[in-house]
Amino acid sequence: MKVILHICCGVCAAGAADVLLSEHHQVIGYFYNPNIYPYAEYQRRLDTAIKTAKHLGFSMEAGPYNSADWLAAVEPFINEPEGGQRCLLCYSIRLKNTYQFMLEQDADAFTSTLTVGPRKSAGAINRIGHEIGGDRFFPRDFKKKDGFKRAIDLAKQWQLYRQNYCGCIYSMRGNAP
Numbered sequence: 001m002k003v004i005l006h007i008c009c010g011v012c013a014a015g016a017a018d019v020l021l022s023e024h025h026q027v028i029g030y031f032y033n034p035n036i037y038p039y040a041e042y043q044r045r046l047d048t049a050i051k052t053a054k055h056l057g058f059s060m061e062a063g064p065y066n067s068a069d070w071l072a073a074v075e076p077f078i079n080e081p082e083g084g085q086r087c088l089l090c091y092s093i094r095l096k097n098t099y100q101f102m103l104e105q106d107a108d109a110f111t112s113t114l115t116v117g118p119r120k121s122a123g124a125i126n127r128i129g130h131e132i133g134g135d136r137f138f139p140r141d142f143k144k145k146d147g148f149k150r151a152i153d154l155a156k157q158w159q160l161y162r163q164n165y166c167g168c169i170y171s172m173r174g175n176a177p
Contacts, residue, residue: 027056
């Protein structure tokens with residue numbers, strides 16, 4: 001199956017893409033993250049995702065970095081805690097864009113590395129993905145079966161940059177769990 005993998009960072013991509021490739025899927029990575037702040041951090045994560053794609057041998061593209069639109073969309077939820085409505089909206093924005101990219105690529109399905117993170121709700125992400133793409137969303141929980149551990153092991157082996165906050169300005173300010 002030709003699967004578009006929404007990539008939030010190179011470390012998470014390592015774990016998720018490794019699983020999809022081991023299942024014999026054709027993986028096309030899609031880095032779309034207008035939430036990442038500042039731009040230097042965005043670039044560092046993109047560079048790391050590209051490095052991961054090269055290690056695992058899958059193609060990857062980056063979507064536009066439209067942080068102003070993202071900030072305007074989440075502005076009503078700036079006081080929400082991590083994992084609250086702001087995060088759910090952020091997942092939705094990124095998965096909607098990934099769905100459109102999937103259609104453009106004539107792929108069979110799309111999924112996201114977001115479920116690798118131990119602090120991210122795979123249930124919520126999978127629900128949002130299904131609401132957007134119906135049966136074309138490939139629900140996964142990449143943290144299962146030591147998926148997060150595998151991602152960290154690959155990151156160490158390949159000397160990948162590993163960030164210390166979710167990505168947005170609000171998580172950077174210490175609102176992360």
